[in-house]
Amino acid sequence: GEDVEQSLFLSVREGDSSVINCTYTDSSSTYLYWYKQEPGAGLQLLTYIFSNMDMKQDQRLTVLLNKKDKHLSLRIADTQTGDSAIYFCFPTLRSIENTGANSKLTFGKGITLSVRP
């Protein structure tokens, strides 16, 4: 199945920018999502990018995609304490096959973002 790597922890000061990175292995990934999970909660869809785009901006969020290096990043501008959470990248395909462990619906390991005042 897909192998998706993220670093585990990031600490930033309130008001600074945060950059969260993700690398993936399946070059056929078509939709690449970012989800946020606050403690004890479900996953909240933050944003996504199609594989035919290099960049997408959505208010404080900027997603960058480098397809050649299979690298995805999420930049959060003016980071707030409410941004403290775990962030997961989630590259997917439009079409998935029922091949057991190769279903290609694999989340990144997640990065914990801690915002200090």
Next chain:
Amino acid sequence: DTEVTQTPKHLVMGMTNKKSLKCEQHMGHRAMYWYKQKAKKPPELMFVYSYEKLSINESVPSRFSPECPNSSLLNLHLHALQPEDSALYLCASSQAPLAGKYTDTQYFGPGTRLTVL
């Protein structure tokens, strides 16, 4: 409305009990998913239903039995669970095509926190 609801919010059960988790969405989505999430880990896919038919089973033990009685509801029946099955169980839904297997943007519920004693 992008709401997926899950009940119960918390569940404690013994290893000989039979219980069910419920998930509901009214977004007209025809694909629904069950994920299992252990503490400090990413969600792991268990099952995918597309048009009320099971399309993916990620080699999940038979003590977990999914059911999709209609297009809005998804159940997960639990029987003879083990303590290591304690986790957050997340339900998600997405659009689905008329034919074939594919995944679109998934919207997650808040999860059921399951503890097996």
